Amino acid sequence: MAEPVYRRVVVKLSGEYLAGPHSFGIDQPTVDRIADDLIAAQKLGIEIAVVVGGGNMVRGVEVSSQGVSRPTGDTMGMLATVMNCLALEAAIQRKGTPAQALSAFVMPEVCELFTRAAAQKSLAEGRIVVLGGGTGNPYFTTDTTAVLRAAEIGAQAVLKATNVDGVYSADPKKDPAAKRFDRLTHSQAIEGSYKVMDATAFALARETSLPIIVFSIAEPGSISAMLQGEGRGTVVAG
Numbered sequence: 001m002a003e004p005v006y007r008r009v010v011v012k013l014s015g016e017y018l019a020g021p022h023s024f025g026i027d028q029p030t031v032d033r034i035a036d037d038l039i040a041a042q043k044l045g046i047e048i049a050v051v052v053g054g055g056n057m058v059r060g061v062e063v064s065s066q067g068v069s070r071p072t073g074d075t076m077g078m079l080a081t082v083m084n085c086l087a088l089e090a091a092i093q094r095k096g097t098p099a100q101a102l103s104a105f106v107m108p109e110v111c112e113l114f115t116r117a118a119a120q121k122s123l124a125e126g127r128i129v130v131l132g133g134g135t136g137n138p139y140f141t142t143d144t145t146a147v148l149r150a151a152e153i154g155a156q157a158v159l160k161a162t163n164v165d166g167v168y169s170a171d172p173k174k175d176p177a178a179k180r181f182d183r184l185t186h187s188q189a190i191e192g193s194y195k196v197m198d199a200t201a202f203a204l205a206r207e208t209s210l211p212i213i214v215f216s217i218a219e220p221g222s223i224s225a226m227l228q229g230e231g232r233g234t235v236v237a238g
Contacts, residue, residue: 002228006156008047008123009227010131011038012146013161015053015084017217025056026087033220035091038128041223042097049119049129049153051146052088054080060138074138081142082110085132092128104133104145116152123153143201151208158210159226160197161217166234167194185238186212202236211237 013034020027042048060077064070085101089111092099100122102114112118114131122129134145143160150158167189170178184192186206190199196214205212215226215233225231 002230004044004046004227005229006046006227008153008155009049009157009159010146010150010153010155011048011050011159011161011223012143013050013052013088013217014163015055015057015081015142017056017161017163018052018084018087019056026084028087028091031087031091032095034217035088035095037217037220037223039092039095039097040221041227042128044224044227046227047123049123049131049149049155050085050088051131051142051149052081052084053142054078054084056080057083071138074134074140078104078132078134078136081134082107082132085130086111089130092130098125098127099130100127101130101132104131104136114149119149119153141198141201143197144204147201147204147208147210147212150210151204155210158205158212159223160212160214161223162196162214163216163218164196164214165216165232167196167214167236169194171195181234184234184236186236189236205236211235 018026020030054077057080058076060074064073082103089099089101101111103111104114106113119129131149134142146158167181168178172178186202189202213233213235215231
């Protein structure tokens with residue numbers, strides 16, 4: 001078995017994926033499978049934090065397009081991420097692994113507030129840390145949140161778990177001629193306007209020298225495979 005490439009990472013998980021085969025809500029078998037993957041990756045000796053999106057519940061941009069202000073819509077989306085975090089935290093704990101949900105919002109009856117110290121303490125104590133509430137500010141995506149949190153807690157990489165096995169020149173589901181990249185620089189990812197992550201996330205990763213690894217979460221064990229340098233994906237670095 002190959003040694004892990006990194007020792008502390010942030011996994012970015014889309015909210016839409018948690019809906020499983022459904023168009024809305026939380027699919028428990030999918031959440032349980034993701035929990036299994038995270039636990040297996042942690043057993044490799046890796047400290048793992050997870051940033052979860054909220055698109056399976058609320059997408060702030062879509063809400064604001066219907067007349068709600070953008071800050072309000074984004075806040076609704078960030079609250080949706082907290083619900084997803086609680087579901088994932090519970091699934092991990094049911095399987096016998098300690099987990100800690102931390103939110104960018106102050107909500108003591110629900111979960112603890114994210115601070116750099118709290119996250120680092122939980123990671124050092126062997127918990128999988130699940131981060132909700134986005135950055136706590138409107139206009140920033142959870143992709144950007146993942147890079148920000150990774151920089152704050154001293155992670156060595158961001159793993160973008162998505163529904164495609166890397167970065168493509170176009171949507172491979174729509175364009176059979178789309179080219180898949182094994183490696184890109186942050187600048188190339190920004191200049192190419194590839195939709196897998198937003199430009200702000202790539203720019204912050206470039207500024208903080210954080211590699212972003214884009215891979216498909218569809219196959220069980222894919223997180224561990226990427227961490228051991230054995231999976232199929234695109235590395236955005238340098």
